[in-house]
Amino acid sequence: MASPYGIPHGIHLTPPSKLKPGGTIVEGTGGNTGISLSQLGASRGYSVVITMPDNVSKEKQDHCERFGAKVIKAPREHTFDHPENYARVAERMAAKIPGALYANQFENLANYRVHFATTGPEIFSQTNGAVDAFVCSSGTGGTIGGVSSFLKVAKPDCKSFLIDPTGSILYDYVTSGRERMAGTTECEGIGADHITDNFKHAQLDGALRGSDEEAVNMAYYVQAKEVRKRREQDKHTPHTHATHTPHTRIL
DSSP: OBOTTSOBSSOOOSOTTTSOTTOEEEEEOSSHHHHHHHHHHHHHTOEEEEEEETTSOHHHHHHHHHTTOEEEEEOTTSOTTSTTSHHHHHHHHHHHSTTOEEOOTTTOTHHHHHIIIIIHHHHHHHTTTOOOEEEEOOSSSHHHHHHHHHHHHHOTTOEEEEEEETTOSHHHHHHHSOOOOOSOOOOSSOOOSSOOTTGGGOOOSEEEEEOHHHHHHHHHHHHHHHHHHHHHHHHTSOOOTTTOOOOOOOO
16 A cells, blocks of 8 residues: 555565565564564564563563564663674674574664654544644654654644653753763663664654653553543443453553
């Protein structure tokens, strides 16, 4: 399917000649991309090797393994350019496995392009073009890079902002041009200790700093709000035995 903005839907990991049937995908990830690649591998017959920091939740590791991926943990304290950083471990492994593909989500510009082609138009369409501001965190930079770039084209007066946890250099990079680490964070998969090629495409009007406490409180707030919304909807929605879907249990 083609995007209405002229860019094909889908993530192009590699030219067709690179990843052969039965080949291996290798990726370093905080978990979410690893889960997606594990599902892709299971559905299309690829072997998948995932490297991740050793502080990633067990649930994310279990998800990858459930789809048949091999998971390797690396010490979380290593910066991105350290040889034992989880992404560098993945890069080395891919170089050693015949026919393997290193997906390289941080620097692979297919990441930002697919969000320009899909996520940005989706937000613009679902708000009927009335979106005034877009606020997003960044891990690889793909989402914020693609969506903010699209919105600047579709609606130039729409403002885009980064929300960045402590322990990441991105807030200082956006606000002052410096690349300076500041503290630590327990948030998984967001923040960065280097500027990715995908993030360089972000069209930002500013940046905000967020704390772990704020993130946790907002997660509980959103969870409670969504549960209340679902219960209100259920009051007015008739159910039959054939169509009823059990609720997810909130612990």
